[in-house]
Every structure is written in C-alpha cells, then in structure tokens.
Amino acid sequence: MLSRRSVLRALGGGAALGALAGCGVPAAYVAPGDRAAADRSARDRRLTWANWPLYIDTDDSGRKRPTLEAFERRTGIAVDYVEEINDNDEFFGKISPALMNHQPTDRDLIVISDWMCARFVRLGWVQEMDRARQPNVTRYLDPLLRSPAFDPGRRFTVPWQSGITGIAYNRRELGREIRHVSDLWASDLKGRVTLLSGLDEAFALLMQGDGVDITRWTADDFHRMCDQVEKRVKGGHIRRFTGNDYIKDLFSRDVLACQAYSGDVIQLQADDPDIEFVVPEEGAELWSESLMIPNLAAHKTNAERLVDHYYDPDVAAELAAWVNYVCPVPAAQDVLASAKDEETAALAEDPLIFPDTAMRRRLAIARDIAAEERVEFARRWNGIVGL
Template identity: 60%
Template sequence: MSPTTPTRRALTRRSVLGTAGLLGAGTLTGCGIPSAYVAEERRSAPDRSGDEPRLVFSNWTQYIDADDDGRRPTLDAFTERTGIAVTYTEDINDNDEFFGKMGPVLIQGTDPGRDLMVVSDWMAGRYVSLGWVQTLDRVNLPHVTAHLDPQLAAPAFDPGRRRSVPWQSGITGIAYNRKELGRELRSTADLWAPDLKGRVTLFAGLDEALGLLMLAHGADIAAFTADDAHRAMDQVQKMVDTRHVRRFTGNDYTSDLASGAALACQAYSGDAVQLMAENPDLDFVVPEEGGELWAESLLVPNRAGHKRNAEQLIDHYYQPEVAAELAAAVQYICPVPAAREVLAASGEKEKAELAEHPLVFPTEEMRARLHTMRDVTSAERPVLHKVWGRITGV
C-alpha cells in the first residue's frame, strides 16, 4: 500500500441548502442580487499562457503523487517537459464550502486566482449549468480524446465532456465485516437484515447516499424521478424509525467499520482499498442491482488567465504512463484504462498487483453493474433536502 494513499477527502459535504442551494437557482435578481448565471461571452479572459508559462491548480489534500521529500513527481515531469511552472494548492476541503468561496468571484467576472480546479461531478454539474466554467479546446487534449474511459465520457451534466475532464473516479457500494457477519452481502437490501439492526451506517449527504439507495429499488439513476427518490427515502425513514440505522456519516464511517461499531455501511471504493489492506476481514461489494460510479473532475473556471496551460496539464495526466503513476499513488479508479498495461508491465510487484485490483481497474463484469447518477436539479433540491434533512437530522 502506497504511503500516499488518502482517506476520502471530499465526502463530509453539508446537506443543507446554504449558499450552494441558493446560487443553484441561477437567478436572484428579485432580491437585488445579480443573476448567478454567466453568459458565454463573459466567461473567457485574454489567455496569457504564451507570455506567462505558469498556472495555478487547486485540488483536494492527498490527491496526487508525492515522494518522501514532498515533491510531486508527475507535476515536476510536466514542468520539465513544457517549461510551465505549476503552483499547486490543496485548498479544497468541501465542495459546498469551495463553491461558496468561488461563487461571488465568478458571478462578478473577476480573476478567480486559479486556472484549474477539481470538484465532484455532482457539484461540477452546478458550475456547468451556471456557466461558471470555460469550454475546453479539444485540440489541446489529444490524450484525453484517445484514452478517457468511455464509461465516464458522457455525464448528463456535460455530454461529450466539453467543460470537464475526470481527475479520478470511484464507486459507491457496501463495505462490511465479512468475518464477524459470517456471510456475504450481495445487495443493498441486505443492509436491512434483522441481525444488522443498529450496526449500519449511511452517508449523511443527499448527493452521496441517494444513488445507491435508488438503485436498490430498481431506479434508473441517470434519469430518476421524484417518485424514485421518495421511495428510497421512505425506506430509510422506516429504518431510522426502528433504530436499524446506527447513524449518518461523512468520512468517519471508516472508523465505525474499523472499530466494529458498524458491521456494514455505504462506502467508497477508494477507502475500501485501504481498509481491506489493513483488515482482511473487511470486504467491499458492488450490489447485484448496481453501484454508483462517480468522478471528481478538472474544470477551468471563468476568467482564468492561463487556459491553454491548464489544458496542457490536463492532457499530461491522460498519458498512460503518467496516469499509471498517479493511480499507483492515490489508488482510486483510474480514468485512463490504458494505464493498467503500464502498471502490469512495470516489473514492480506492488504496481503489477494494482493493475489487477478491481477497485482501481474494474472488471467488465463489475462495470456492467455500475451506473452514473444525474445531478439533483436546483428545482428538486429544496424539497429533497428538506425530506432528507428530516430523516438524517442534519
């Protein structure tokens, strides 16, 4: 296990509407606040890439390769090859928090102070719908065109990936203690078995929890309806009323599972790689009825002054050799399937084993059970958040 393997950074997201919910409506002119939507002609700034060989890249913590001296080899290789210096900042801690910080700047049309950023796809959908990010020039992204995982190529919020490119990906499924439970779990419905009463945790965030729960009821989460969402939430309400659900969690679900306080939980594949390495009694399953495939994606915000440099960096990470180095470090699902062959041929035992890990390079059988969820619209969000907040107590 790589020493740089992260715990899940992003998923302690607030479930309240807050700034993100308000701005998601797109227009606040009736309140004397300018419309949140930014028209196409106001999105770009003069590109200084040719005169200024640099860019600023905002990311989550522990989401890139790093050596013992704190250097980031794949970024250093980019600078050495292109001459473009990268100011790398780990200033994203929560999707909603970062959205609230970026919102006023992007609405006003001022310099965002960064040329590239990574957010979860459900949040990227808001940036795209509000017109807060620039359209990428695909001419500058030949490796993305050649190597992007087809299963991540056409999210509902950005068909054709014209404004976003996956950084890393993952699965929402079920983690459980197979030894203590004494049997396998095969479906989300198995979480409701009587002997798991009080030993199950679910995600507190609506956007994190809902997809897997709707899949359990046979919904098409790429085109789910309000009825699909309420049917799933009604089931959870019953489990809360009977004290079957121990609690709703963010990142801290991993501690409940590790300590034995929880025997089964909603979980992320990236965490599961690390958890199973530390405790072989634990297992992770993509339910028979399906698991949710998600991504966290690179975006170029409006008015960024080094767009072409940012596009060069995006494309750098889609070279299979570079993608392989990043995958070996972070151990999430690699959005570049061709990186698997690079790792397999590396001659290094750990990397060769990683090439065969289904939670980094999913098998075709597993892929057949993965589904991507459309984002919750600004019109749907108030009602769904109200119901989910009542259930979770958040």
C-alpha cells in the same frame, strides 16, 4: 485525512445555489461570450491549480510531486499547486462571489465533485476546453465517463479521479456475503449499519437497491427512497449517518456494513483483510471529481496542457498507484501490469482501480439533482439525517 466527498449541510451553500439558479437570477448566469479572458499562457508560463488534500502522488518525503514535476520539466510551465479544497460547498462559497460578478478567481484549474460541477456548468461559470490541445483525453478517457447528463461529451469537465459508492462490510464478523442493497436490512444487522449523510453521495445506491435506473430517476423515486430510509431510522436499524468517519466505525467493528467509497476500502483492506467492498447486483454509482477551467482564467492553454498530461497512460498509472481510486484512463492498466515491482503490478488486477467487465456492467452515473429540485430534496433528506 480530510474528506474529498462533501457533506451537504442543512440548507447551506449547495441548496442556496439551487435556489439561486432555480429563480433564474440574471446576475448569476454568464453567457458563453463573456467567459474568457485574454490568455497569457504563451508569455507567462505558469498556472494555479486548486485541488483537495492528499490527492496527488508524492515521494517518500511528502514534499515532491513526481508527476507534476515531470510536467513542469517537460513544458517549462510552473504550477502553483494549492491544496485548498476541503468541501464542495465551502469552496463554492469561496469562489462564487467572483464568478457571479464576472471577476477572475485567480485559479486556472480546479477539481470538484461532478454533482457540484453540474451547477458550475449550468451557471456558465467554466470554460469549454479545446480538445485539439488534449489528444490524450480524446483517446484515453474511459467510455463510461465520457458523457454524463450534466456535460454531454465532457466539453467543460475532465475526470481527475473516479470512484464507486458501494457497500463495505466485515465478512468474518458478519459470517456471510452481502450481494444486494437489501442485504443491509437483514435482522442480524440492526443497529450495525451506517449510511452516508451527504444527499448527493447517498441517494443513488439506495435507489438502485429499489430497482431504479439512476440515469433517469424521478421525484417519486426519491421520496419513496426517503420513506424507506426514514422507516429504518425510526426502527433503529440504521445506526447513524456519516461522512468519511464510517472508516473508524468499520475498523472498530462497531459497524458491520455501510455505504462506502471504493478508494477508502482499498486503504482499509491493507490493515484488515476481512473488510470487503461490493458492487451490489442491482448496481452502484460511478462518480468522479473533475478538472475544470473557471471563467476568466488567465492561463487557459497551460491548464489544458496539464489536464492532457495526466491522461498519458504512463502518468495516469503512476498517479493511480498512489491514490488508489478508479483510474479514468483504462490504458494505464497495462502500464501497471508491466511494472517490475510485484506490489505495483498487482494493482492492475484490483477491480476497485480498474473495474472488470462484469463490474462495469453494474456501474452507472446518476443524473444530478436539478436546481429546481434541490431545496425540496435537501430539506427532506436533511430532516431524516438530522442535519
């Protein structure tokens, strides 16, 4: 299974974009009046949608996508669904030359992580959506996700799926609970802890463990966090830094506690009920991977209708039951609860799909790393991680 959360590699595409935007290169930014193409939706009833692998419901054969095919039947709009996004930076490198040079990408809808969405929004590479065509989004989008710092009011982005970066651990092997980020640094976990290697994936939870409000963190907060991580790397407490391969370390018990994504842990728990996921008392990061319409998309209206289709609670429930990430449509919980199948109905009570009130109070969306900060911060973090 390919990771849907990228690893920021050295000073690769993400850092290069930060430098580009930070230098204010005129060719990179696209003004609002230059973003739209003539919309062919009415006469050309189709659209192209780029997404990550294994990120939509399929039937038992793996060939059909029930929720997507329902949209095609209802609207008569044909969807070319392409599973081509394996890494945020890689995909940025694929489509940025077209966007930078004001050329079409041949895609009407894309899904990337919000920290990367922030850069697209800053550069003016995506179009504002028409909420008049999206009544479901207006009505049902989770209030926690409605107004991130990079896109107030979600004018340019709509969450596809959401998730939590928290802590996973083997309770039986460890013999105690983990409730705080600081619990990772207990002496009995020396050499048995992993952290995520991606800067954008790792930093927020570690700052929260230090009492930082991640909606308004500062450079001093960042460097203090790095100092602490660097000390624990040198002392041998942190075993290594990982992408999604923390899953095999945790499953094999080589690692007893790690930074982890909520959606992965649901799958792990099916095979090993001793694995638990915790949102620390200090809080955890709520993240999203979001739908966007890139500049010069030829089928903008069709794309907006497809986005709204997935905010129908019945559709959102069907998707949530398959992907097991945090559902951005809380109203889907009641739909799942009423399912005749007991296993499906039980998903409505899973706090990693529908966080309960107590958990929601501890979730926050981190402010993104600004363009002018990225090169410096990436260099510091990657030096610690060894990228």
